[in-house]
Amino acid sequence: MARIEPNSTEVKSVSFDSSGQYLAICTRNHQVMIWDAMSDDYFDTCTANLDGHTQDVKRVLFHPNREMLVSASYDDTIRIWRDEGDDYECAQTLRSHTSTVWDVAFNDEGDRIVSCSDDKSVIVWEPIDKVELDGWQVACTAQGVSDFPLYSVDWQKGKIIVSGGDDCIRIFEVQTRPAEDGGGIRLEKVDEKDSAHAGDVNCVRFSPVDTGVFCSVGDDKVVRLWSV
Structure with a gap:
């Protein structure tokens, strides 16, 4: 159906949002990207490049029912991203881990995160x-x-x-x-x-x-x- 090659480095994780329209991708070059599945040629449009992590991004995960994305990185942080209309912006950086954050998950209600x-x-x-x-x-x-x-x-x-x-x-x-x-x-x-x-x-x-x-x-x- 489609082939996405966001850049020349390793892709580490993917996550669909709850609508199925957007796909988040994270890579080894510190980036998080959001692609539009409803574009004319199916995933031919990158709608957002989220910069902020300083090392590999290991995991991305959309909130189960909000326009919110969580990313976890080799830089020991978790970032909370929110859809601000024209783009996703980093709303908060969580810093309590002292080494690589490998994975994150929401609870069923979406009001807690575990890492x-x-x-x-x-x-x-x-x-x-x-x-x-x-x-x-x-x-x-x-x-x-x-x-x-x-x-x-x-x-x-x-x-x-x-x-x-x-x-x-x-x-x-x-x-x-x-x-x-x-x-x-x-x-x-x-x-x-x-x-x-x-x-x-x-x-x-x-x-x-x-x-x-x-x-x-x-x-x-x-x-x-x-x-x-």
């Missing part, structure tokens, strides 16, 4: 303004999740799955802290699938149809299906 990093941590972010989704800040952090970098994360129905540079998949539950403990949320590990793959587990994703079902892929050339 994982080379620094072996998982961070949940939430906005101060939950209506406009402005003022994103750290809601909770799980440090030292693994002895190896964390490459992939996904979120569904209060469960977060994480994988990385070992053979393990970890499952966390997002729990509400009691008021006497200061309130807020915390991540509680509820399961750990050791030897899930014979090597790095590069990606984990929940099924959008079957709640609690997810798949994983690894360096061992295997795709596996799991149930939480």
